[in-house]
Amino acid sequence: MTENTSRVAIVTGGSRGIGRETAARLGKDHFDVVVVYGGGRAEAEEAVREVELAGGRAIAVQADVSDEQSVSALFDAAEKEFGGIDVVVHAAGIMKLSPLADLDLAVLDEHLKVNVRGTFVVDQQAARRLRNGGAIINFSSSLTLLARPGYSAYAATKGAVNAISLILARELRGRDITVNAVAPGPTATSLFLDGKPQELIDRIAAEPPLERLGQPEDLAELVAFLAGPGRWINGQTIYANGGSAA
Template sequence: MTEKTTRVAIVTGGSGGIGRAVAERLAKDGVAVVVHYSGNETRAQDTVKAIEAAGGQATAFGGDVADPDAMAALFRHATDTFGGVDVIAHTAGIMPLAPIAEMDLETFDRIQRTNVRGTFIISQLAARQVRAGGAIINFSTSMTRLQAPAYGPYAASKGAVEAMTLVLARELRGRDITVNTVAPGPTATPLFFEGKSEQVVEHIASLNPMERLGTPEDIAEVTAFVAGPGRWINGQVLYTNGGAA
């Protein structure tokens, strides 16, 4: 049993990309972090080692976000290891892309299972267990506003995430728990680069008024703010995209 710390966070999808940056940024603020992973334990352990090397506390725990038993075990692990749960940063999600006319239903269902059902399960557990003074942060996408072709099924799943998050903020009245959604724009992660040529990436970056892609650290900074000092931000969707939408 590790000695109880001031605050404890669960970061889903914490093995890489935005999730890893969020885990490391929260740890920088002195938060003990449970780094959740779905399939890549090695990368999750790398995140843990990086946090520990910087003087923080972290542990890794795996499981399917759409499996309620696995996620209940994740929350138990956080409580058993660090004493409770104060922050949820639910970054885990999948992003298969195809035009609506072409996407098969199996892929569509897989997107909704991970992104919608997974968010529901994490949000339900968080609503029951996050301590007063805590923060629940789900992740959407600026594509709900940019409305780019091929993003329809993915954006639809994230629209559902936003709706659930905004309702949950109202349902937790009186609990001193904030509930928000961070909605990144195009961000330089392996998930974003997959299947895109260098020319496409450069074009997307050029569309932003800041003339670059976002970085995982950009998103992590906003997440850490609403997880910590940003207590008056509640029931909001934070479009974190450098002005892209």
Template sequence: MTETTHARVALVTGGSGGIGRAVAECLAQDGQRVAVHYAGNQTRAEETVQAIEAAGGRAIAVGGDVADENEMAAAFDQTEQAFGGIDVVVNTAGLMVLGPLATFDLDDLDRMHRTNIRGTFVVSQQAARRVRNGGAIVNFSTSVSKLQFPGYAAYAASKGAVNAMTLILARELRGRDITVNAVAPGPTATKLFLDGKDQADIDNLAKAPPLERLGTPDDIAEVVAFLAGPGRWVNGQILYANGGII
């Protein structure tokens, strides 16, 4: 059954955990209906939905491989059928595999780029077709593109492609009153970022920004909520949310 409401509706890819879950919950707190997307872990997505609804919000879980155009078309269909339309798409889904360029496994390169590049393209394509006038599309980049940490070449390259897509799509949607931006987090305390790092590396990264701490998923979610709501005059930009590290 389609819900009839004047509330804005958001689809958050990768919304079952980490930054994605924080974004989904933050948008729900702002009064948006939220479709929490997952690729493989439906249980975690349902937990996010339950947390949103326990706090008085409205949410559903939708599944699909972000790089598969048919599965994502179905996820967009489910969202529209449940809530009557889509106003905001936030594409947090991504993979990060690290290693020196000279020895990097090309299968890992292909797997990461399939999610980060093709996945962002597929989701952005659906969003460009479906988001209602007055809406917002928010992709996810990385501050590593400027920090240039060794070992991040493949990951940063994939996010460089995200930057290009974001900036060009903003211009292609001229006349639709739809903003298109990307958020580029710095070091953020998520499982994706912390895995494989020893405590000394984590401590050094925490000291790097003038605010002298790692970011949190909530820090990033607040930036997304601004772009997805009141930030209507910010368009075609890459916002570096990193506590001043660069």
């Protein structure tokens, strides 16, 4: 175990997109970061280097967020390397699109396993192991309000994330641990961009008053606030979408 006085964060989905940008942003605040990845070891190692360049220390750990033994081992690795855990950012998730009437129910089951069960599993370990004064930050989606056709499975799972986050915040009374959900709007990551024609991307980007897509750093700044000075924000779903209307 490393002697450590820094705060320690676990970031699931930390090898790509918003999770990766968040890991680097926490590094800038001198967090020690556990970059959690599903399959892309090379990307995770790149994310580790970005955290280190920003000013923090980091390791990469592979885990299946829907598997309780895998997640328990992840938390063990974080505690062994850095001595404890203060912040958990749960950014891992999947999104596959289909009209509800045409949705393969196996795809629905996959969404429920990764996005809902994964949140339960990660939050369960976080609730058991976070040091007092910590923060749990789950990722929801503005699609719970924007209600775009084709997103029923994904949006349904993110509605569950909102409920989990609020209830867990109340269950942790007396621990000085905040629990919030961040609900991004359309953000320029591969999760959003892949498979969409440019015309559709341009149309969605023009919708908010700021007339652009969100960038991963927009969300990373919000997470850093919730992980640090934003101690009076608790049990909330924060819609970070540039003003897109429901």
